Amino acid sequence: MIPAQFDYVRAGSLGEAVQELAADEDAKVLAGGQSLLPLLRLRLAYPSKLVDVGRLPELTGVHDRGDHVFIGAMATHDEVMRSGVVNADCPLVALTTTKVADPAVRHRGTFGGSLAHCDPAGDLPAVVLALEGVFVTRSPEGEREIPAAEFFVDYLESALRPGEILVGVRIPKLGAGWGYHYEKFHRTAQSWAIVGVAAAVKRSNGAIEEARIGLTNMGPTPVRARAVETALRGVQLGDQVRQACEEAAADTSPPSDLHAQPDYRRHLARVLTHRAILNAAGSP
Amino acid sequence: MTEVGKARKRKEDARLLTGRTQWTDNLRQPGMLHVMFLRSPMAHARITGVDVSAARDLPGVVAAFSGQDFAAEQGSLPCAWPVSEDIVIPDHPPMAVSEVRYVGEAVACVVATDRYLAADALEAIEVDYEPLPAVLDMNEALAPDSPKVHEAGNQAFTVKITSGDVEAAFRDAPVVIDRTYIQQRLIPSAMEPRSVLATTDGDSFTLWSATQIPHVLRVMLAVVTGIPEHKIRVIAPDVGGGFGSKLQVTAEEVLCLLLTKRLGKPVKWTESRSEGNLTVHHGRDQIQHLRLAAEADGRIRGLQVELLADMGAYLMLVTPGVPLLGASMFNGIYKMDAYEFGCTGVFTTKMPTDAYRGAGRPEATYGIERMMDELAAELRLDPLEVRRRNWIKHEEFPFTTISGLTYDSGNYEAATDKAMALFGYDKLRAEQADRRDRGDPVQLGIGVSTFTEMCGLAPSRMLGAANYGAGGWEHGSVRMLPTGKVEVVTGSSPHGQGHVTAWSQITSDALGVPFEDITVLHGDTAIAPRGMDTYGSRSLTVGGIAVLKACDKVKDKARKLASHMLECSPDDLDFAEGVFKVKGTDSQKSIQELAYAAFTAHDLPEGVEARLDSDATFDPENYSFPHGTHLCAVEVDTETGMAKIRSYVAVDDVGKVVNPLIVEGQIHGGIAQGVAQALYEEAVYDAEGNLLTTTMADYLLPTAMDLPDFVTDRTETPATSNPLGAKGVGEAGTIASTPAVVNAIVDALRPRGVHDIQMPCTPERIWRALR
Numbered sequence A: 001m002i003p004a005q006f007d008y009v010r011a012g013s014l015g016e017a018v019q020e021l022a023a024d025e026d027a028k029v030l031a032g033g034q035s036l037l038p039l040l041r042l043r044l045a046y047p048s049k050l051v052d053v054g055r056l057p058e059l060t061g062v063h064d065r066g067d068h069v070f071i072g073a074m075a076t077h078d079e080v081m082r083s084g085v086v087n088a089d090c091p092l093v094a095l096t097t098t099k100v101a102d103p104a105v106r107h108r109g110t111f112g113g114s115l116a117h118c119d120p121a122g123d124l125p126a127v128v129l130a131l132e133g134v135f136v137t138r139s140p141e142g143e144r145e146i147p148a149a150e151f152f153v154d155y156l157e158s159a160l161r162p163g164e165i166l167v168g169v170r171i172p173k174l175g176a177g178w179g180y181h182y183e184k185f186h187r188t189a190q191s192w193a194i195v196g197v198a199a200a201v202k203r204s205n206g207a208i209e210e211a212r213i214g215l216t217n218m219g220p221t222p223v224r225a226r227a228v229e230t231a232l233r234g235v236q237l238g239d240q241v242r243q244a245c246e247e248a249a250a251d252t253s254p255p256s257d258l259h260a261q262p263d264y265r266r267h268l269a270r271v272l273t274h275r276a277i278l279n280a281a282g283s284p
Numbered sequence B: 001m002t003e004v005g006k007a008r009k010r011k012e013d014a015r016l017l018t019g020r021t022q023w024t025d026n027l028r029q030p031g032m033l034h035v036m037f038l039r040s041p042m043a044h045a046r047i048t049g050v051d052v053s054a055a056r057d058l059p060g061v062v063a064a065f066s067g068q069d070f071a072a073e074q075g076s077l078p079c080a081w082p083v084s085e086d087i088v089i090p091d092h093p094p095m096a097v098s099e100v101r102y103v104g105e106a107v108a109c110v111v112a113t114d115r116y117l118a119a120d121a122l123e124a125i126e127v128d129y130e131p132l133p134a135v136l137d138m139n140e141a142l143a144p145d146s147p148k149v150h151e152a153g154n155q156a157f158t159v160k161i162t163s164g165d166v167e168a169a170f171r172d173a174p175v176v177i178d179r180t181y182i183q184q185r186l187i188p189s190a191m192e193p194r195s196v197l198a199t200t201d202g203d204s205f206t207l208w209s210a211t212q213i214p215h216v217l218r219v220m221l222a223v224v225t226g227i228p229e230h231k232i233r234v235i236a237p238d239v240g241g242g243f244g245s246k247l248q249v250t251a252e253e254v255l256c257l258l259l260t261k262r263l264g265k266p267v268k269w270t271e272s273r274s275e276g277n278l279t280v281h282h283g284r285d286q287i288q289h290l291r292l293a294a295e296a297d298g299r300i301r302g303l304q305v306e307l308l309a310d311m312g313a314y315l316m317l318v319t320p321g322v323p324l325l326g327a328s329m330f331n332g333i334y335k336m337d338a339y340e341f342g343c344t345g346v347f348t349t350k351m352p353t354d355a356y357r358g359a360g361r362p363e364a365t366y367g368i369e370r371m372m373d374e375l376a377a378e379l380r381l382d383p384l385e386v387r388r389r390n391w392i393k394h395e396e397f398p399f400t401t402i403s404g405l406t407y408d409s410g411n412y413e414a415a416t417d418k419a420m421a422l423f424g425y426d427k428l429r430a431e432q433a434d435r436r437d438r439g440d441p442v443q444l445g446i447g448v449s450t451f452t453e454m455c456g457l458a459p460s461r462m463l464g465a466a467n468y469g470a471g472g473w474e475h476g477s478v479r480m481l482p483t484g485k486v487e488v489v490t491g492s493s494p495h496g497q498g499h500v501t502a503w504s505q506i507t508s509d510a511l512g513v514p515f516e517d518i519t520v521l522h523g524d525t526a527i528a529p530r531g532m533d534t535y536g537s538r539s540l541t542v543g544g545i546a547v548l549k550a551c552d553k554v555k556d557k558a559r560k561l562a563s564h565m566l567e568c569s570p571d572d573l574d575f576a577e578g579v580f581k582v583k584g585t586d587s588q589k590s591i592q593e594l595a596y597a598a599f600t601a602h603d604l605p606e607g608v609e610a611r612l613d614s615d616a617t618f619d620p621e622n623y624s625f626p627h628g629t630h631l632c633a634v635e636v637d638t639e640t641g642m643a644k645i646r647s648y649v650a651v652d653d654v655g656k657v658v659n660p661l662i663v664e665g666q667i668h669g670g671i672a673q674g675v676a677q678a679l680y681e682e683a684v685y686d687a688e689g690n691l692l693t694t695t696m697a698d699y700l701l702p703t704a705m706d707l708p709d710f711v712t713d714r715t716e717t718p719a720t721s722n723p724l725g726a727k728g729v730g731e732a733g734t735i736a737s738t739p740a741v742v743n744a745i746v747d748a749l750r751p752r753g754v755h756d757i758q759m760p761c762t763p764e765r766i767w768r769a770l771r
């Protein structure tokens, strides 16, 4: 559990960080280190240099920007889950963040790091996908915006180009009438999700007007349960909801690992989506 | 002063909690070098070449060696328990020389000025392997055409024990239950990783190690390396848990000693968690075939046990003995007419197994307690009722069981009644029936475990009869210092159990000196030279009693001195609260005054030597047999398969309790570890023999967040095999809880036709069983 040698620089400004990265294609951004350092220690990654972006003002804090909340990439999980703005305007993010790992990890791990890492077992990617967040980045070419639907490319692979830094994510405020839930299924309190379901549901007149569903660990990237979202439109709460949720595993390719086989994950996706929807539809 | 029985906070804790600790990895020696081992990535292969030259040339590297470089000197790691005539004990070089037999086996090492450089240099070593077939499945390993782990074959030993007429018991039996259970492989996960530091002054050697057994280790290091025993000092400084995994003589300990010998410099090695998962000896791993014959009313006629026990690639310190510690425990607390135990030890290309909390007894207890539930289900009886019809009644003690042990004392009725009341047994059964009727997707199951175990290892003559290579006594010394304070020296080697506190309590009562005035020394062969160390829930019932005996001797000597000084007959002296008083007078001497008089030695009676101190050893005449009733309620979500413990009641009988707080801690930790086997832990090897569970993301351990509040209580039936009446407590919780949890899960699902879930009972396994 000893990493190979690497260089370390703490960037003094966003520009400097971008330059450091551009100058060395084997350099990597270091945020909270909660995912990157284990990879280094297990010698699964051999970066030449770590560029610490921990102190860059552009990447920190959580900001109310009217129609959306801007969460800086370096905001820690702990900061996010305690943020008044996040709790008021994107409560699904706050709720899900409380279910990430444990207090020690939440004090170091960052919102941006857990998205940039693109771990399909991570809880936040499915949430940001469901909420249709927009990723704001910086590279030598300048600033760029990437919609969530295009950000998660493959297993541990994001749309970030070499030398590109995630500055933060815009989470649109959903407004009134929405309920939300994150259903995390895991064996111990500190372990990763076997399957997770992020749901936001808008009700009007007792029926479901719109539902947004993101699935954790049901494929190499987080996925939207589009078939369920469509089937739920206009449905009254009751048996029809269960039926709609039977589509939850459609077009997914869940992994097979020590924790579960794909058929079991598909089954869980159906059961948990149903639970998440009922919960979301019931909550204010 | 009655210290015994008081819930004293532990003397150890302030220092440990504030980090003023001496873990082996914290220790430094001038000029100290760091060792890292290159480990086999192959489960089984012939080594055709090792080239360490490129590593030697790297900056900071002082030396690099292959197994060949130590072939003449490294000896073979010891197995102290040849359990049968037919046993095969293969050569076990600390660093592999010609063949590797499990992933993680050391093949080479680097010594460098720091750990980081050593780790880098490992990548420069080239090893050529010629792959050989992995041997992973015990049943396949025993087939005649199986590839062999060792030349002599894959069978390590066979043992058969029979008592009573087994054939008659099964002939025409109204009920026969036939089941196969799997004890999955576990990885003992002590909080402190292993660490070794060795140094030499050119003539003699000191080795610090995170070990449970400094005394046994010293002897064994001498035997393995040929370094004379009197030239080796072993120190176990602060040790952070072991659970049996540090009851071992490891390759790394031997090699650090040999490296310091060869290089003349101090060397240190500390494992990483992943390295530990690969190479700390594993636990359990048995296939148990059980057959139980009973009358129609549930009374047991006989029990047949046939085990396959996975030894892994080699026999380590007590590897083959572990399943045999269960040989006389499968009959549990029950009476029966006939019993048969058979065990075959099997070699596979996996990490060797060895003692892990409970060693052999959790396996046996699981087997019988699961079978009792199956018998109850077959006869449509309440599981506690079936047990009542079979257990030894309290008035029948001492009782010699079918497997030949004599249980000295116990009261299963009392513990069970208390547990049922605390649990609300009848109410929970009613709720269970209601949920079944309603077809609630969340079903309730109730699990029972009425267990006993043999611990307090062990009467030396019994160990001798079992062909174990050492005795089971323990040693204690008590020294009154000139100022009246007391130094206790114990051969037990605590690594988290709180012996310093408990031994202080015992000594305080025995000598009448304040608790605070007592210090306890241990874990260093130069300071506590005589000992048999800590394992098998033996410390209090053997080591604590040795201290008590030493106190008695000190008191006898003090009485002689007091009678001399007070000019009376020893019989005229009363001793209380640390003071000898001449009956009916005010004339008295405190034990502190006597200690000073013994120190100055100005006026000692005939035949009394200077100083007030004494040594004693204690060798118990029998094991101790703690017992108890554990009840567990589990909610099973039949839609997801998730099983969640709702409540857990443990009523334990550990005899006389010295410190209730320590006992409570041992029970809590024990239950957690047993629950972990039932629900979470499993070491998994893939089809090529690679260990997949090398991190804690894959090898799941429960934390406080995953466990319910345990309700614990006690009954106190004193042991008769030692003067305190104490029984061991270190393993009881682990032994009891695993079957309680699994019985509860199966109980929840029985109406759905389920009669077993393989451990760990993961949600996926439960879900599949329900399909």
Ligand SMILES: Cc1cc2nc3c(=O)[nH]c(=O)nc-3n(C[C@H](O)[C@H](O)[C@H](O)COP(=O)(O)OP(=O)(O)OC[C@H]3O[C@@H](n4cnc5c(N)ncnc54)[C@H](O)[C@@H]3O)c2cc1C
Pocket (backbone or CB within 6 Å): A028, A029, A030, A031, A032, A033, A034, A035, A036, A037, A053, A073, A074, A099, A100, A101, A102, A105, A108, A109, A110, A111, A112, A113, A114, A115, A116, A117, A119, A121, A122, A123, A124, A160, A164, A165, A166, A167, A190, A191, A192, A193
């Ligand atoms: C014990 C443990 C348990 C955990 N359990 C969970 C869990 O249950 N659920 C969960 O969701 N997560 C879990 N995590 C992961 C945790 O959420 C991490 O914080 C997160 O995955 C990574 O965030 P980080 O800030 O530590 O990123 P780092 O580890 O520093 O970086 C991760 C990756 O992202 C890249 N990166 C980071 N920031 C940027 C940026 N601004 N721009 C471009 N690239 C960037 C890095 O280069 C690296 O490749 C767990 C972690 C641990 C150690």
